[in-house]
Amino acid sequence: MHYSFNIERGNFTDAGQASSSVKRTLKQLGVDPVNIKRTVVALFEAEINAVAHAYGGRIDVDIDGEKIVMVVADEGPGIPNLDLAMQEGWSTASAKVREMGYGAGMGLPNIKKNTDDLKIDTQVGVGTTVTMTVYLT
Amino acid sequence: MTVKEIIEKLDLKCLNEANLDAEVSGAYASDLLSDVMGNARSGQVWITMQTHKNVTAIASLKDIPAVILVRSGVPDTDMLEHAREEDICILVSKDATFQVCGKLYALIG
Numbered sequence: 716m717h718y719s720f721n722i723e724r725g726n727f728t729d730a731g732q733a734s735s736s737v738k739r740t741l742k743q744l745g746v747d748p749v750n751i752k753r754t755v756v757a758l759f760e761a762e763i764n765a766v767a768h769a770y771g772g773r774i775d776v777d778i779d780g781e782k783i784v785m786v787v788a789d790e791g792p793g794i795p796n797l798d799l800a801m802q803e804g805w806s807t808a809s810a811k812v813r814e815m816g817y818g819a820g821m822g823l824p825n826i827k828k829n830t831d832d833l834k835i836d837t838q839v840g841v842g843t844t845v846t847m848t849v850y851l852t
Numbered sequence: 853m854t855v856k857e858i859i860e861k862l863d864l865k866c867l868n869e870a871n872l873d874a875e876v877s878g879a880y881a882s883d884l885l886s887d888v889m890g891n892a893r894s895g896q897v898w899i900t901m902q903t904h905k906n907v908t909a910i911a912s913l914k915d916i917p918a919v920i921l922v923r924s925g926v927p928d929t930d931m932l933e934h935a936r937e938e939d940i941c942i943l944v945s946k947d948a949t950f951q952v953c954g955k956l957y958a959l960i961g
Contacts, residue, residue, distance in 0.1 A: 727904070727905075727906055728930060730906060730909065731906060731910070731912075731913065734909075734913055735909065735912060735913065735938075738913060752894070752914070755913045756889050756890065756913070759889060759909070759910070763885075763886075763906075815885070815902070815904060815906065816883050816884050816885040816900075816906075817884075817885055817886065819884040819886050819887060821884070821886035821887060821889075822886050824890075825886055825889055825890040
């Protein structure tokens, strides 16, 4: 099964729709609730990261009997120092984003904790592609 | 303890009646959304002063039956609409976070 969603820059209002839709599908498929939770936490965080930092992007989710693969690809500033970005508490979020309760530097660590496999390809000035896999078995 | 009982005991205003009979296992108090995303557990109520639509998005994803807005917080219109769509109970307290937590802890902590 394949699903795609668009990401719009700064559109926090609709953020979470992709995760919400994926959650519904996984529930219908009878996926274990623990794996549903891990999947939606990771996907929501990646979506928020792209909304907050990038200029636009796309989410692709593939679900089969063994795994869920989520690819969040954005056009944006990229991540200059990935090691720093992975550290809990590190954030480059704007004041506006922080006011909403984001920007605590917990997004990428949350993604790491909730996925079995995480790959981040990033190029400064071009964009970032985050590939997250949750195994179901 | 159910959501309905918490409403009565803490004298909360209910802006969206949903999950009133849901059993509450505890509470999580935070205004940092990724903290809630990472650490809140399903069945807990969420105590916060954030009043925008992402609150209901997270509550729905995390199976949080009710959100308590502190200090008479007013939810954004789209947050309340979203709460209706997603069946999230929206409660308002006149108290600040510390008092709400203390009262709730005494009941279910």
